Structure formats: structure tokens, C-alpha cells
Amino acid sequence: MPWPFEREYMQLALVAGLVVGACAPLIGAFLVQKRMSLLGDGIGHLAFAGVAAGLLLDVWPVWTALAVSVLGAVALERLRARGSASGDLALALFFYGGIAGGVVLIGLAESLNANIFSFLFGSLLTVSAADVWTVVVIGALIVLTIALSGRALFAVVADEEWARVAGLPVDRLNTLLAVLTAVTIVAAMRVVGVLLIAALMVLPVASGQLLARSFRRALVWSVAVGIVSVVLGLVAARQWALAPGGSIVLVAASAFGILSAITGGSRGGSILRRSHSG
Amino acid sequence: MSGPGELLRAQALSFGYGAEPILRDVDLSIDPKEFVALVGPNGSGKSTLLKILLGLLKPDSGSVELFGVEPSRFRERWRLGYVPQRPSLGRELPATVQEVVSMGRLSRVGWRARQRPADRREIEHALDSVALFELRSRPINELSVGQQQRAFIARAFASSPELLVLDEPIAGVDTESQQRFRDSLAHLRREHGSAVLLVSHELGAVAEDLDRVIVLKGAVVFDGSPKELVAQGVSLGIHGEDLPLWLERLG
Numbered sequence: 001m002p003w004p005f006e007r008e009y010m011q012l013a014l015v016a017g018l019v020v021g022a023c024a025p026l027i028g029a030f031l032v033q034k035r036m037s038l039l040g041d042g043i044g045h046l047a048f049a050g051v052a053a054g055l056l057l058d059v060w061p062v063w064t065a066l067a068v069s070v071l072g073a074v075a076l077e078r079l080r081a082r083g084s085a086s087g088d089l090a091l092a093l094f095f096y097g098g099i100a101g102g103v104v105l106i107g108l109a110e111s112l113n114a115n116i117f118s119f120l121f122g123s124l125l126t127v128s129a130a131d132v133w134t135v136v137v138i139g140a141l142i143v144l145t146i147a148l149s150g151r152a153l154f155a156v157v158a159d160e161e162w163a164r165v166a167g168l169p170v171d172r173l174n175t176l177l178a179v180l181t182a183v184t185i186v187a188a189m190r191v192v193g194v195l196l197i198a199a200l201m202v203l204p205v206a207s208g209q210l211l212a213r214s215f216r217r218a219l220v221w222s223v224a225v226g227i228v229s230v231v232l233g234l235v236a237a238r239q240w241a242l243a244p245g246g247s248i249v250l251v252a253a254s255a256f257g258i259l260s261a262i263t264g265g266s267r268g269g270s271i272l273r274r275s276h277s278g
Numbered sequence: 279m280s281g282p283g284e285l286l287r288a289q290a291l292s293f294g295y296g297a298e299p300i301l302r303d304v305d306l307s308i309d310p311k312e313f314v315a316l317v318g319p320n321g322s323g324k325s326t327l328l329k330i331l332l333g334l335l336k337p338d339s340g341s342v343e344l345f346g347v348e349p350s351r352f353r354e355r356w357r358l359g360y361v362p363q364r365p366s367l368g369r370e371l372p373a374t375v376q377e378v379v380s381m382g383r384l385s386r387v388g389w390r391a392r393q394r395p396a397d398r399r400e401i402e403h404a405l406d407s408v409a410l411f412e413l414r415s416r417p418i419n420e421l422s423v424g425q426q427q428r429a430f431i432a433r434a435f436a437s438s439p440e441l442l443v444l445d446e447p448i449a450g451v452d453t454e455s456q457q458r459f460r461d462s463l464a465h466l467r468r469e470h471g472s473a474v475l476l477v478s479h480e481l482g483a484v485a486e487d488l489d490r491v492i493v494l495k496g497a498v499v500f501d502g503s504p505k506e507l508v509a510q511g512v513s514l515g516i517h518g519e520d521l522p523l524w525l526e527r528l529g
Contacts, residue, residue: 149389151389155384158378161362163384164334165358166356166437167385168384169389173389208372213374215373215374216377
């Protein structure tokens with residue numbers, strides 16, 4: 001392959017990055033509509049605790065992160081659905097619970113080593129072939145699930161009360177979305193790191209909504225912006241020896257800034273305001 | 279017990295938040311093809327009653343049957359069309375009119391199924407029947423309030439329901455849109471023989487089409503034909519501004 005993807009580690013990074021660049025906005029588009037843009041962040045913090053548990057137990061951290069994130073996502077959705085805690089309060093609980101749990105577990109493992117940083121900030125350049133295969137399989141499952149349930153998920157995030165009256169399994173679909181979010185985060189963990197994951201779920205969607213007039217088109221544009229951000233971010237990381245996760249997210253943020261300036265930006269701007277308020 | 283063919287029946291419904299009663303001993307029923315308005319002043323418990331009838335809330339006592347079944351066990355949801363008062367669609371939601379109306383087929387075909395040509399025909403027909411076919415590719419949030427309201431009615435039409443429930447459909451809608459709304463309802467009733475339950479605090483243009491009016495103020499204070507209500511000195515028509523006033527003075 002031509003520069004900058006002539007080395008094997010860059011090719012592996014590219015494959016993992018492309019899957020994540022497509023899947024994160026695909027799930028993010030539904031979260032943004034549901035006004036749960038920060039769910040990715042909350043679950044990302046849980047994944048951090050999962051990684052720490054893996055390092056402590058000497059298990060492959062991807063498995064422990066997957067287990068903790070999925071269980072956490074289901075619990076969070078239950079809390080929200082039963083009204084025991086409002087969406088953002090439930091989220092805060094998991095944010096801090098996750099990070100605190102992670103810190104305690106790392107302390108126990110006495111392993112505040114470089115390994116944990118590769119999960120916090122992403123470490124595309126040390127991605128192994130096994131990591132890439134995991135990401136590809138998870139990505140295929142995410143795309144397949146959205147292809148099957150996308151219409152119903154759209155109805156639920158757009159108008160939950162109506163969807164309930166129409167007899168859609170709203171609670172199960174909400175749980176499905178939370179689980180998909182958790183799975184996406186674990187897939188994206190090695191690429192952009194748990195601290196930057198939500199950015200890749202939200203920023204390309206904000207761009208996609210500037211460009212599209214239908215939900216279907218918004219999905220397509222969000223995925224396209226996600227993929228382009230990953231490729232340009234990787235190229236920049238290689239060229240100037242930058243941190244790949246951060247470069248990718250900076251490209252996604254710049255893309256939104258530029259598109260917003262070109263299109264006049266009223267719609268995307270309000271999306272960003274909303275996701276900041278939780 | 280449900281009477282034969284009753285689409286909706288509520289018996290002795292009571293509901294309250296804490297100690298404060300909202301609904302006391304409410305009875306009502308809707309027969310096939312009937313056009314019924316449920317009216318009441320603000321705070322009369324209309325919205326609460328509607329939520330209970332649709333199965334979104336459980337009553338403290340009493341029973342509800344939708345098509346002869348308790349709401350939580352009612353599976354043939356396509357038989358019921360629902361138009362919420364202010365659908366909670368986000369202002370920024372990039373969704374076309376057609377995408378919103380398409381949701382209406384989900385209760386017919388199941389949430390995992392793909393759309394078939396027959397579904398697309400039904401969606402186009404629903405758009406046509408509310409005169410929005412030309413605007414089907416426009417983003418829903420670029421439409422006027424009246425046009426959006428018609429899109430949500432088309433979404434409910436799309437499953438060809440036997441009972442259509444509308445929550446405050448004419449609040450904040452201009453006279454011309456009210457007339458179009460009336461035409462759309464007439465079309466649905468003619469074509470599918472659907473019954474309609476319209477929840478409102480004003481009746482506007484549809485007053486002339488009603489079979490029955492139910493007046494709610496915590497309890498049912500009137501249930502009869504529009505004629506009987508007019509005989510009590512209440513004017514219902516499009517210029518009947520005194521209906522809301524009369525309702526406020528009730529009780």
C-alpha cells in the first residue's frame with residue numbers, strides 16, 4: 001500500500017479505524033436524537049474500570065471491558081426507564097463509579113503502567129491482528145443489528161411515547177441501543193481511547209445533520225465524515241508523529257467547524273449546545 | 279364486560295397523584311365508526327384519562343379494555359392510531375415527512391421487517407389523504423404547525439386503524455388548517471370506517487361532524503349528542519368561542 005499505509009501496523013490501524021469510524025457515528029446518530037449524547041462517555045468510563053479489572057485478573061482487557069460496559073449499559077437503561085434516576089443523573093453515577101472503580105482496581109493491580117494509557121488514550125499503533133479481527137467482527141454485528149432494527153430504533157428515539165402506543169418493544173429497543181453503545185465503545189477503545197470515544201459518536205453526527213435533510217442521509221453523511229476523520233487523522237499522526245486518537249478527533253471537530261461555517265450552521269450548533277448540557 | 283364490538287371501554291376509572299384525585303369514577307365507551315369528542319377545561323384530567331386509555335398509565339381502580347382486551351395485553355396495536363398533542367420530535371431531527379409517516383407501518387409489519395411495495399403504497403396513500411404528498415421529501419421541522427399536525431395524522435393513518443385517537447389536534451392551528459384537518463378526518467372515516475376519539479378543549483371546524491360529546495371535569499359531567507349540548511345553550515361550531523368559557527365555568 002502507498003504511504004502512509006505501507007507498514008503493517010498502519011494497515012492494521014487503518015482497518016480498525018475504518019470500522020470504528022463507521023460504527024461510532026452510526027450508533028451516535030440515535031444517541032444524539034435521544035438526547036443521550038454523553039452516554040458514550042459514561043459507558044467509556046465503565047469500560048476503563050473493565051480494563052483495569054482485566055489487568056488485575058490477568059484476562060484480556062477487551063473481554064472484561066465488554067462485560068462491564070454491557071452490564072453497566074443495561075443497568076443504566078433500567079435506572080432511567082424505571083425513573084429511579086434521570087438520564088443525566090444515572091449517567092453521572094456511572095461516570096464517577098466507573099472511573100473510581102478503575103482507579104481502585106489499578107491500585108490493587110499495582111500496574112499503573114503504559115498498558116492502561118493505551119486504553120485511556122488509544123494506541124492504534126500497537127493494535128494487534130487479534131485486536132483488528134475483534135473490531136471487524138464487532139463492527140459487522142453492529143451494522144447488521146442497525147440494518148435490522150434501524151427503523152424501529154428511529155421511531156423510539158424520535159417519539160418514544162408514540163412508539164409505546166404503537167406497540168413497539170420500547171424498553172427492549174432502548175436496552176438494545178445501550179448495549180450497542182457499550183459494544184461500539186469497546187471496539188473503539190484501542191483506536192481513540194475511552195476518554196475520546198464519545199467524540200467520535202457525536203462530532204461526525206453533528207456534521208452529518210448539517211449536510212442532510214433526512215435521517216437516512218444524515219446516517220450516511222455521519223458515517224462518511226467518521227471514516228474521513230479516521231483516515232486523515234491517521235495520516236496526520238504518521239506525518240507529524242502525533243497521538244492518533246487525538247488527531248482523529250481533532251479532524252472530526254475541524255470538519256464540523258468548517259461545514260458549520262459553510263452551511264450557516266444553525267442546526268448543528270444547537271446539537272452541540274444540547275450535547276454539552278448532557 | 280365489553281359490549282359487542284366496542285372499540286374502547288372504560289369503567290369506574292379513578293386516578294390520583296398522591297391524595298389529590300384527578301379522575302373519579304369515569305365511564306366511557308366508543309363504538310365502531312363513532313366520532314366522539316372528549317372535551318374539558320384545562321386541568322380536567324383529559325390528558326391523564328387519555329394516558330390511561332392508551333395503556334401508558336395504570337388507573338388506581340377501574341378497568342380499561344381496548345378492543346375487548348386490557349391495554350397491557352393488547353397486541354394488535356395497528357388497530358389503534360394515535361396522534362400525540364405535541365410530538366416530542368426534536369427541532370433539529372433531520373427527518374423527512376415521509377420518514378415520519380413511514381413509522382406508522384411499524385405496528386402493521388413488525389419492527390424487524392423490511393418495507394414492502396405494499397407498505398410504500400400505504401404510506402403514499404396516507405400522505406395523499408392529508409394533502410402532503412408533494413411535501414413528502416421536506417424535513418418535517420420546516421413545515422408549519424398545521425402541516426406537521428397533518429403529517430402526524432398521516433403516520434396514524436398509515437396502519438389503517440379502526441380507532442384514531444387525537445390529543446388536542448387543533449390547538450394553535452389556524453382556521454384554514456382546521457378545515458384541512460376536518461377534510462382529512464372525513465376522508466379516513468369514509469375510507470376505512472374508522473372511529474375517532476378527539477380530545478380537546480375546543481372543537482373548531484369538526485363540531486358539525488361529531489356523533490357524541492363527552493364533557494370531563496374530574497368526572498364525566500355530560501355524555502350525549504352535540505344537539506343536547508347545544509340545547510343547554512353551548513355553541514360548538516367554528517365560531518363557538520364560548521365552549522372553552524362554558525367549560526371553565528362548569529362545576
